[in-house]
């Protein structure tokens with residue numbers, strides 16, 4: 151009996167020990183992942199504890215990343231480009247923008263921009279005011295998305311609407327600018343009866359210009375220039391055409407700025423009557439078309455007439471005509487003593503200072519797929535551009551056909 155009781159006591163102790171053991175293993179961290187295997191629970195270095203965290207550390211590709219704060223500096227904020235479609239319904243003289251420009255809260259190029267207005271935006275002039283630099287500005291009304299809005303644009307950016315007088319049937323050559331033939335170039339500069347044209351194929355050598363779809367701008371510019379020169383000299387009398395470069399080299403190999411300066415020196419040395427710089431634009435691929443860049447100041451009207459004639463001939467090939475633009479330097483150190491800003495484009499400014507009527511032609515947007523394929527992709531297409539330039543130049547100079 152005594153032996154029996156003792157055996158029972160041992161059994162109870164054993165059962166208790168097992169219960170304690172089981173209770174302990176249930177709290178142990180490995181248990182839940184590992185199911186019922188007690189051995190695995192005791193050995194902490196076994197797989198489950200390692201596999202799980204690895205999965206957690208790998209970033210979930212479907213998770214949305216935390217958005218980063220990219221604050222827009224207030225001064226640089228320009229709302230999306232919107233186009234004034236029709237004249238605002240208010241009284242005042244009508245005008246259209248002769249270049250892309252900004253619509254501002256107050257007169258002055260240092261004033262806040264409200265919208266960037268596209269070339270040919272229609273405005274109604276409500277008032278003429280002066281900026282702090284004595285520039286003439288207009289308070290205007292424009293239509294943006296059907297709403298009339300008020301603001302300021304610089305007067306020189308606005309062509310005044312002409313009163314709708316019946317146009318007499320003209321048999322003469324193509325209209326220049328507003329149809330004003332006095333804008334046509336007068337007697338040639340050195341009075342020898344021969345017009346001198348300097349064509350300036352942009353970039354060259356180490357300065358490649360833009361490069362897209364396997365083409366390099368410097369080569370395209372040269373191809374257009376050569377075609378233009380050949381067409382002018384073969385088809386018209388009393389014209390001589392020089393190129394600032396006839397091969398793949400820069401004019402000044404060291405600095406881009408000096409290079410531009412040298413190009414104008416070349417044109418001036420030849421006593422050029424006009425200078426046309428030939429380029430292709432690449433503005434992010436959004437736009438399509440050709441654009442003329444012209445100087446401000448005294449030579450603006452003539453240069454714009456020249457540029458417009460070239461653009462009109464490019465338009466005949468199907469190229470979108472983006473019109474002319476004169477870029478002002480927005481930095482005050484580039485302003486004239488009267489506060490008027492100088493030309494932003496060095497070629498425009500330096501050639502105008504030499505008295506040379508000039509423009510820069512951006513023939514098409516070479517980073518826009520359809521512009522590139524339609525107008526830039528083969529030597530034949532580039533030649534057509536050069537011929538269009540030549541016809542525009544010949545019309546401007548009123549050259550006689552051979």
Ligand SMILES: [Zn+2]
Pocket residue numbers: 352353359360367429430
């Ligand atoms: Zn260029």
